[in-house]
Amino acid sequence: MKHYRIAVIPGDGIGKEVVPVALDVLQHTAEVFGDVTFNFTEFPWGCDFYQKYGMMMEEDGIEQLDKFDAILLGAVGDPRLVPDHISLWGLLIKIRRSMDQSLNIRPAKYFEGLASPLTAPKEFDIMVVRENSEGEYSEVGGRIHRGADEVAIQNAVFTRKATERAMRYGFQLASQRKGKLTSATKSNGIVHSMPFWDSVFDEVREEFPEIKANQNHIDALAAFFVSKPQEFDVIVASNLFGDILTDIGGAIMGSIGIAPAANLNITGEHPSMFEPVHGSAPDIYGKGIANPIGQIWTAKMMLDHLGEVNMGASLLQAIEETTAAGVKTSDIGGQASTKEVGKEINKRIKVLSGK
Known part of the structure; x- marks a missing residue:
């Protein structure tokens, strides 16, 4: 029996809705396959945390995360509470840079049932x-002067x-x-x-x-x-x-809401972090209509990274069968709720496992 310790950061907005569904799918997949267990530890970091403590994560947050096998992130940002440049650099990019997550891997795939x-x-x-560590997004540069003579320099x-x-x-x-x-x-x-x-x-x-x-x-x-x-x-x-x-x-x-991503530390010295590409969508938070596929597909990428390739393949097939059957949230042409999509994926994982 293999045991994995996963740090979970739901973050902001719909991250707080789609992450619990993804965790439920992961637990269900582990129970069905029977040779893996997960221990999830949740961290309440994000814009609400910043409102209370003036920081996006705890000062020793990187040291805390370093003890885990992987990090599952929901979404970061709520410009109503915290400017985007503070929320992004105070949590997501801080983790990427501090943990030398030097590669960002993102798939794009045709899904039956998506328009x-x-x-x-x-x-x-x-x-x-x-x-994922430098290039055009380096921090090298600056601004001088003001008014008509102002100059901004950004070095790649x-x-x-x-x-x-x-x-x-x-x-x-x-x-x-x-x-x-x-x-x-x-x-x-x-x-x-x-x-x-x-x-x-x-x-x-x-x-x-x-x-x-x-x-x-x-x-x-x-x-x-x-x-x-x-x-x-x-x-x-x-x-x-x-x-x-x-x-x-x-x-x-058909929707950026279903796209996943992996931030990889390829040396294994630090954990890698897995996050959907979509934002926090604070305007629909709490309505139960957020699309969980991006978060669940992200969990699939985490399984692959941990070496659980068969589990990951079954999870992706279950996602594809779910969209093909028309069980979708409203953003991609369906009527299902966030939780209903997760339940359908769980049902199909069990069938695929043959148990």
């Missing part, structure tokens, strides 16, 4: 590997170590999938960082001659995500480019 905005959707299954930072790490992971992931990898670049317009990115890509691809590798400029690649997403397998991208592409990925699936 994609694509006029002729074909089956697609894309995995985006986003460098690309290190060989982080760039190689993202690309090598992408090639390794492609070797486990369809054997195709695409690098997102913009070396025809960004004259220093992107030519550097391309040169590192050319070096790393020599280590993986079996992988069919190419590169696309980000503007064309964004268009291809809409016009021919079925042609892609694994994408490796910088922090900003990966962020943009994965939002497009959520859109072509």
Whole structure:
């Protein structure tokens, strides 16, 4: 029997609704499969916590989280209570950076039963590997002067170590999938960082001659995500480019509300963190209509990371069968409540297990 300690941060808004449903699905899956147990420890960090204590998480929060096997996060942010730059950098990005969660992995997949905005959707299954620690989202820069002479400088930072790490992971992931990898670049317009990115890509691809590798400029690649997403397998991208592409990925699936993400510490020195892509949606919090699929699919990615691949595969199949059967929340064309979707997924997991 394997036992996993999971830190749970529901966070803000609908995170407080979808996380309990995901935990219930995880517990049910563990009970059905019978060889895994979970111990969930919940932390009340977020904007409500900030309102009480003037901080998004406890001062020793990173040290507390470091004791766990993984972190399951709901959503962060409520601009009615805390400015977004404070909530984001005080919790989500603080955890990512402090725990060296250097890669952000986000899938985009065709789901039967979801109305994609694509006029002729074909089956697609894309995995985006986003460098998660530097790039365009570095903290290097500043502002000087005021008024008409004001200047803002934002420096993008690309290190060989982080760039190689993202690309090598992408090639390794492609070797486990369809054997195709695409690098997102913009070396025809960004004259220093992107030519550097391309040169590192050319070096790393020599280590993986079996992988069919190419590169696309980000503007064309964004268009291809809409016009021919079925042609892609694994994408490796910088922090900003990966962020943009994965939002497009959520859109072509039919809703960004179902998209999951993994923030990986690939050395195992610190726990990795798993979070849905959707925001906290405070406007619908408390109505029981939030879509839990993004959080549950996120839990599936956590299972894969922990090595419970069979459980993860069954969970994803149960999600797909649930949408195909029309058991969906209103944001994706259904009438089910948050909890009803979770119950349907639980029912299908039991059937898939054969027990």
